[in-house]
Amino acid sequence: MFIKLYAIAISVFIAIDMVWLGLVAKNFYSKHLGSLMAKEVNWPAALIFYLLFIAGLVFFVITPSLEKRLWSQALLTGMFFGLITYATYDLTNLATLKNWPVIVTVVDLLWGMVLSGTVSVVSFFVAKKLGV
Numbered sequence: 001m002f003i004k005l006y007a008i009a010i011s012v013f014i015a016i017d018m019v020w021l022g023l024v025a026k027n028f029y030s031k032h033l034g035s036l037m038a039k040e041v042n043w044p045a046a047l048i049f050y051l052l053f054i055a056g057l058v059f060f061v062i063t064p065s066l067e068k069r070l071w072s073q074a075l076l077t078g079m080f081f082g083l084i085t086y087a088t089y090d091l092t093n094l095a096t097l098k099n100w101p102v103i104v105t106v107v108d109l110l111w112g113m114v115l116s117g118t119v120s121v122v123s124f125f126v127a128k129k130l131g132v
Contacts, residue, residue, distance in 0.1 A: 004132045005062050009123040010054045016115060025107070032101045057081060061120045062127070071124050078120025079113040086112025 021029075029037065061081050065074035090105040 001132060002058060002063070004130075005058045005066075005123065005127055006054060008126050008130075008132070009058050009062060009119055010050065012122045012126070013054055013057075013115070013119045014050065016118060020111065020115070025111070028107065029104070032104050036097075053085065056085070057116060057120060057123075061116070062123050065120065065124055066127055066132075071121055074120040074124040075117050079117035081120075082112035082114070082116025083109060085116070 057078065061074060061077045065071065065077065086108050090108045093100045094102065094105050
């Protein structure tokens, strides 16, 4: 079951996050983090993040929500998971990096909540539809 849920969740996550990073927020990050941004994405690091993050969503959020048959749990727990994980990155940067923009932290925390909640709920309903 884990592998099937993982495949569903990673597909949903990548589709949504690529729209965010590639279209919606691209200029936002360039504007606020310009000099800190790498010219090229470090794809191995990005891939490791995606693989671990989705494993966490499936293990801590999606599977327990399906077991209890509560889409609302998938939403709320997913949002909380996103808040905690994105806060780990952004608040550490805010605490340790010179001139880290507060607005980036706020936007990232909100995005982490929206992304994780959405991926969890969509994955929940897709899994139910497929009988996973």
